[in-house]
Amino acid sequence: SAETAMLPAWDAVEGAERARELFATTFGGEAEGVWSAPGRVNIVGEHTDYNGGLALPIALPHRTYVAVARRSDRRLRLVSSAADGVAEVDLDAVGPVGTAGEVTGWPSYVAGVAWALEQEGLASGLPGLDVAVVSCVPTGSGLSSSAALSCSVAVAWDELAGLGLAGPADDPSDAGRADLVTACVRAENEIAGAPTGGMDQAAALRAREGDALLLDCRDGSVEHVPLDLAEAALELLVVDTRAEHSHAGGEYGQRRATCEAAAKVLGVPDLRTVAEAHVHSQDTLDHVLPRLADDEQRKRVRHVVTEIDRVEYVVARLRDSSRAPLHGATLENIAWALDASHNSLRDDYEVSCRELDLAVDAARGSWAHAARMTGGGFGGSAIALVDTRHLDEVTAAVAKAFADADLRAPAFLRAVAAAPAGRTA
Ligand code: ADP
Numbered sequence: 001s002a003e004t005a006m007l008p009a010w011d012a013v014e015g016a017e018r019a020r021e022l023f024a025t026t027f028g029g030e031a032e033g034v035w036s037a038p039g040r041v042n043i044v045g046e047h048t049d050y051n052g053g054l055a056l057p058i059a060l061p062h063r064t065y066v067a068v069a070r071r072s073d074r075r076l077r078l079v080s081s082a083a084d085g086v087a088e089v090d091l092d093a094v095g096p097v098g099t100a101g102e103v104t105g106w107p108s109y110v111a112g113v114a115w116a117l118e119q120e121g122l123a124s125g126l127p128g129l130d131v132a133v134v135s136c137v138p139t140g141s142g143l144s145s146s147a148a149l150s151c152s153v154a155v156a157w158d159e160l161a162g163l164g165l166a167g168p169a170d171d172p173s174d175a176g177r178a179d180l181v182t183a184c185v186r187a188e189n190e191i192a193g194a195p196t197g198g199m200d201q202a203a204a205l206r207a208r209e210g211d212a213l214l215l216d217c218r219d220g221s222v223e224h225v226p227l228d229l230a231e232a233a234l235e236l237l238v239v240d241t242r243a244e245h246s247h248a249g250g251e252y253g254q255r256r257a258t259c260e261a262a263a264k265v266l267g268v269p270d271l272r273t274v275a276e277a278h279v280h281s282q283d284t285l286d287h288v289l290p291r292l293a294d295d296e297q298r299k300r301v302r303h304v305v306t307e308i309d310r311v312e313y314v315v316a317r318l319r320d321s322s323r324a325p326l327h328g329a330t331l332e333n334i335a336w337a338l339d340a341s342h343n344s345l346r347d348d349y350e351v352s353c354r355e356l357d358l359a360v361d362a363a364r365g366s367w368a369h370a371a372r373m374t375g376g377g378f379g380g381s382a383i384a385l386v387d388t389r390h391l392d393e394v395t396a397a398v399a400k401a402f403a404d405a406d407l408r409a410p411a412f413l414r415a416v417a418a419a420p421a422g423r424t425a
């Protein structure tokens with residue numbers, strides 16, 4: 001039925017065609033090339049990035065495509081199928097939010113990349129660009145359309161200005177890509193004014209097709225963990241609740257501040273350090289929680305410590321399963337950890353909301369092995385681990401739960417571990 005239709009991911013040919021067509025009709029002439037970057041979904045490890053912790057995202061098959069041509073000046077002309085009109089930006093006038101150089105709206109995600117590359121000393125005197133943006137990543141759904149945009153532009157500039165950071169498609173440079181991540185994070189934080197911890201940009205630039213990305217947010221190191229769900233006849237179903245609660249930004253800031261305050265009380269640089277103090281997280285909690293200032297700090301710290309533990313646990317189980325398909329006890333253990341992650345985010349970190357809990361409960365009440373919210377919370381998306389043969393029943397159950405609750409119909413995506421940012425055509 002229409003309600004349960006999956007949001008399709010364009011293939012490279014379709015994405016490139018759409019981008020080139022928008023370029024031609026807007027600017028006339030031909031683009032020099034098309035670059036693209038994926039959205040991402042996090043399997044486990046939520047609100048751990050700013051605590052120096054671990055996260056486990058995959059790149060989505062849903063991507064943002066940019067058709068780009070260099071200009072002979074330092075101007076940007078930008079068009080997106082998701083926005084009206086053509087935006088113009090002078091690269092020499094760009095500055096951080098709150099200064100005279102502030103760039104408003106979506107062009108800040110593009111202009112910010114050039115600004116940050118130059119601030120970081122990774123580039124100087126970058127050329128202006130004409131850019132046409134098309135995307136099949138849902139926007140504002142916690143699937144990181146913002147990093148898909150900034151990272152697609154970053155790899156375009158990298159190649160067109162000969163920076164050599166991303167490396168060739170058949171031999172990507174992880175060190176150079178880590179530099180591009182730094183620039184894209186600064187673009188979002190300082191020019192777009194969006195608080196973001198770095199997981200989104202790392203997934204878009206450093207993930208590998210067929211693998212989940214184990215990201216260590218303390219030192220920025222990554223490992224690639226094979227994730228072959230198809231082999232086990234499993235699906236990672238993404239439910240975009242289409243809910244967005246306006247207080248999300250303030251709550252995010254409060255959670256970060258509480259974690260920082262707790263780390264200070266404990267005399268550690270970050271909560272990751274606490275999580276590592278003992279082999280078993282229960283021992284850690286027994287030692288640490290009584291020393292904290294209040295119940296709020298205790299709940300937040302309990303989430304972060306146990307969530308980091310769950311990332312390590314899931315990664316260990318996935319590595320077990322690289323020798324045999326994901327099933328039986330291994331699958332049950334992963335499912336247990338994903339369910340526990342949601343419960344911790346709902347009860348201890350208190351960042352879930354009605355729509356996310358409804359999606360999770362409906363999926364679990366149907367055939368899902370596990371379900372959890374993903375991303376920062378207060379709206380956005382949930383994920384469910386589902387046998388392929390039960391996919392339709394689970395999407396129908398979630399859609400029905402939303403209809404019964406008089407909520408806007410959710411959207412559904414199938415997530416598989418896809419390729420990182422690069423040149424498409
Ligand atoms: P998310 O990254 O979870 O999708 P954000 O609020 O971080 O949500 O980013 C969404 C913003 O990114 C949009 O409001 C817009 O400014 C910008 N953006 C993302 N994709 C596009 C696009 N295809 N065209 C124009 N702007 C986009």
Ligand code: MG
Nearest residue numbers: 144145146147
């Ligand atoms: Mg974003």
